[in-house]
Amino acid sequence: MAIIAFFALKDKSNSKRILTASFWGLFAVSFIFGDIIPPLYMGVLVIVMAIIAGAGGVRLGMYDEVSQDHRLTQAKKLGSRLFLPALLIPIVTIIGTLGLKDISIAGLALLDKSNITLVSLGVACIVALLTALFLTKDTAIRSLKESRRLIDAIGWAAVLPQLLATLGALFAAAGVGQVVAELVGSAIPVDNRFMVVLAYVLGMALFTMVMGNAFAAFPVMTAGVGLPLIIQLHGGNPGVVAAIGMFSGYCGTLMTPMAANYNIVPAALLDLADKNAVIKTQIPTALLLLFCNVFLMYFLAF
Amino acid sequence: MLTLLGIVVVIIGFVLRFNPLMVVVIAGIVTGLAGALPIDKILIIFGEAFVKNRYLSLFILTLPVIGLLERNGLKEQAQKLIGSVKIATTGRVLILYLFIREAAAALALTALGGHAQMVRPLIAPMAEGAAENKYGKLSAKTHEEIKSFSASVDNVGVFFGEDIFVAFGGVLLMKGFFEQNGLIIEPLAIALWGIPTAILAFLIHSVRLILLDRKLDAEYNVSLKDVEECEKS
Numbered sequence: 001m002a003i004i005a006f007f008a009l010k011d012k013s014n015s016k017r018i019l020t021a022s023f024w025g026l027f028a029v030s031f032i033f034g035d036i037i038p039p040l041y042m043g044v045l046v047i048v049m050a051i052i053a054g055a056g057g058v059r060l061g062m063y064d065e066v067s068q069d070h071r072l073t074q075a076k077k078l079g080s081r082l083f084l085p086a087l088l089i090p091i092v093t094i095i096g097t098l099g100l101k102d103i104s105i106a107g108l109a110l111l112d113k114s115n116i117t118l119v120s121l122g123v124a125c126i127v128a129l130l131t132a133l134f135l136t137k138d139t140a141i142r143s144l145k146e147s148r149r150l151i152d153a154i155g156w157a158a159v160l161p162q163l164l165a166t167l168g169a170l171f172a173a174a175g176v177g178q179v180v181a182e183l184v185g186s187a188i189p190v191d192n193r194f195m196v197v198l199a200y201v202l203g204m205a206l207f208t209m210v211m212g213n214a215f216a217a218f219p220v221m222t223a224g225v226g227l228p229l230i231i232q233l234h235g236g237n238p239g240v241v242a243a244i245g246m247f248s249g250y251c252g253t254l255m256t257p258m259a260a261n262y263n264i265v266p267a268a269l270l271d272l273a274d275k276n277a278v279i280k281t282q283i284p285t286a287l288l289l290l291f292c293n294v295f296l297m298y299f300l301a302f
Numbered sequence: 303m304l305t306l307l308g309i310v311v312v313i314i315g316f317v318l319r320f321n322p323l324m325v326v327v328i329a330g331i332v333t334g335l336a337g338a339l340p341i342d343k344i345l346i347i348f349g350e351a352f353v354k355n356r357y358l359s360l361f362i363l364t365l366p367v368i369g370l371l372e373r374n375g376l377k378e379q380a381q382k383l384i385g386s387v388k389i390a391t392t393g394r395v396l397i398l399y400l401f402i403r404e405a406a407a408a409l410a411l412t413a414l415g416g417h418a419q420m421v422r423p424l425i426a427p428m429a430e431g432a433a434e435n436k437y438g439k440l441s442a443k444t445h446e447e448i449k450s451f452s453a454s455v456d457n458v459g460v461f462f463g464e465d466i467f468v469a470f471g472g473v474l475l476m477k478g479f480f481e482q483n484g485l486i487i488e489p490l491a492i493a494l495w496g497i498p499t500a501i502l503a504f505l506i507h508s509v510r511l512i513l514l515d516r517k518l519d520a521e522y523n524v525s526l527k528d529v530e531e532c533e534k535s
Contacts, residue, residue: 027359034353040342042349047327054324068378075375075382082379085367086423093413117413118357125363132367136374146369151362156323161358163326167308169351170330170344174305174337210309215472219479227483239491242476243465247499250461254454257316261358264322266417266453270426272446278457281450285458285507292502300495 023052024151027159046166053156078135085132089124096120154268157275161261164212171211180207181224188225193234197298200225204245205252205290212258214249221245236301244297251290254282308333361418368423380424381431390432392448393515397508399425400455404504407463410470415456426452437522444518451514455507462503468493 026049030042037045075082097120133140151158171177181203188199203225207217226245230236253259257279267275274280308329315325327348334344368376384390399420406414415421426449433440433448440448464470468489477489 030352031356031359034356037349039346039349039353042353043345043347044349046348046352047345050321050323050327054321071373071375071378073375074373075378078374078379080379080383082371082374082376083424086371086376086419089364089367089419090414090416094411097413118360121360121413122363125367128364128367129370132370136370138370138373142373143366143370146373147362147365150365150369156321158359158362160322160326162352162355163323165355165358166348166351167312167326167330167333169347170333170337170339171308173339173343173347174308174333176305176308176333176337179305210312215475218476222479223483227480227485231485237495238480238485238487240495242480242487243492243495244499246465246472246476247462247496247503250465253461254457257322258312260322261361262457265361266421266456267450269417269422270449270453272449273442274446277446277450278453281447281454282457285454285503285510288506289499289503292506293499296498296502300498 020152023049023156026052046163049159050163053159074136081135085128085135088128088131089121092124092127093117093120096123150269153271154265157260157264157268160264164258164260168211168213168216172216177207177216177220178224180210181220184221185224185229188229190229190233193302194298196225196229196234197301198294200230200241200245201248201290201294201297204248205255205286208249208252209256209258212253212256212260214246214253217249217252218246221249230301234302236297240297240301244293244300248290248293251286251293254286255279304336305333307336361416364416364418368418371423376423377427380427381434384428384431385435387432390428391436391515392429392433392451392518393511393513395429395432396425396451396455396511396514399452400459400504400507400511403456403459404463404500407460408466408500410464410467412460412464415460417453417456421452421456425456433518437518444521447514451511455511458503458507462496462500465496466493466500 026045029037030045034042097117129140129143132138133143184199184203188195190196200221203221204214204217207221208214211217222241222245226241230241231238253262257264257276263278263282264275267278272278311329311332312325315329316322330348331344334341334347339347384395399415403415406412429448429452430440430445433444465472467473470493473489473492476492477487480487
């Protein structure tokens with residue numbers, strides 16, 4: 001898998017600007033040698049990448065794009081067969097995930113169990129790429145050039161999800177969660193069942209918006225509010241509290257730029273002028289759902 | 303309280319539109335210092351977490367395939383295909399995808415979809431194609447709107463579907479959390495209690511997609527009338 005990433009990124013280092021090339025080059029290094037380089041130096045590398053991006057060093061290159069006419073003729077010639085490679089990615093990934101789970105050779109698991117979906121995705125991409133190359137009679141170099149066009153359009157946003165994950169880790173290490181949970185816990189009248197539910201549901205959403213990840217918010221908010229107040233003090237059903245609490249966190253995920261892989265990267269992938277357009281579209285749905293969650297939890301948990 | 307400084311940095315940074323990578327790194331360093339972590343420890347956390355979360359960038363693997371297919375007219379073919387379905391509208395296409403995405407995620411098939419593999423090459427062009435069939439040429443604003451909705455459908459579908467599956471990591475995380483605190487609950491209970499919200503999520507977003515159809519109807523019929531009136535006068 002790393003090999004494909006390496007080729008894709010190596011191609012990028014051929015681009016005009018030295019800074020752009022070094023940005024993607026460093027990213028490639030982190031991908032391939034991430035396990036070998038000591039974390040301290042990896043940390044420095046990450047910060048250097050951020051400085052390059054912050055200084056506006058990641059720019060677009062030159063691409064030879066084909067005309068609309070060429071695409072239309074190709075579409076006419078290849079027809080719906082074009083869908084095949086695109087659909088092969090999810091299909092092969094699913095077959096791989098379900099089918100390879102229990103296969104082992106001489107007692108050793110063929111694939112690392114924890115990585116099975118990711119490995120399947122890698123295999124699926126190779127299968128789909130080979131099919132696409134066969135169908136279109138284009139060269140492998142061509143496909144790498146095309147991926148360079150796409151990744152440059154996404155730009156530094158491609159790295160943002162990974163970087164935000166590191167911020168989450170730092171928040172956790174510095175104990176940000178406990179402080180927030182204490183604040184929420186101290187601000188609500190604990191005797192009022194409805195207010196406690198409201199605080200928990202809103203707290204999950206808000207905290208998720210800050211962390212960009214509901215999984216990070218859940219243990220903190222539930223330990224601070226959900227468990228002691230709703231479940232232990234008021235006797236709420238833990239299954240309901242957990243399920244609706246987590247979904248309230250997801251409502252937060254829909255509304256925050258911190259969840260970059262869901263909200264910012266897609267905006268870049270779809271060439272949207274406003275990088276926050278996806279979030280703005282999702283806010284009404286998320287708020288309505290959050291409102292419903294308060295009442296669902298209030299009526300279902302007790 | 304000082305540990306919350308990092309959050310302040312993030313908010314200010316995003317509001318003032320500094321480069322997010324810089325904002326995040328600075329917020330991380332500020333949080334670490336406020337939490338009394340030594341510098342080398344902060345750097346180590348940066349490095350470790352960055353490497354551990356490499357899987358977040360795996361969507362890059364799909365780009366060679368998608369790029370190649372786009373060069374050969376994948377988007378154009380998707381639009382043509384949707385053009386042959388007369389009853390297709392933007393809203394209906396997206397509601398169908400929302401249903402498939404959420405149902406598949408509830409059966410643990412979260413790989414069926416995604417922004418790089420499905421939305422960019424197939425779903426967004428189809429949603430745009432359906433609108434173009436109906437209204438002719440679309441304004442740039444409408445294109446943005448339809449694309450944003452296409453992305454939102456993928457998110458809503460996968461988020462509120464995946465938690466319904468009992469062996470999903472999120473469900474197991476919740477079960478594990480309660481176990482640590484001395485409460486034993488069945489994963490099935492968590493998954494079942496998620497269903498009402500999951501259904502509501504589907505309904506709310508579907509209604510918004512129907513409203514999107516109506517809004518487009520109104521917008522483009524009005525502009526058609528305008529054209530006719532202009533021609534008359």
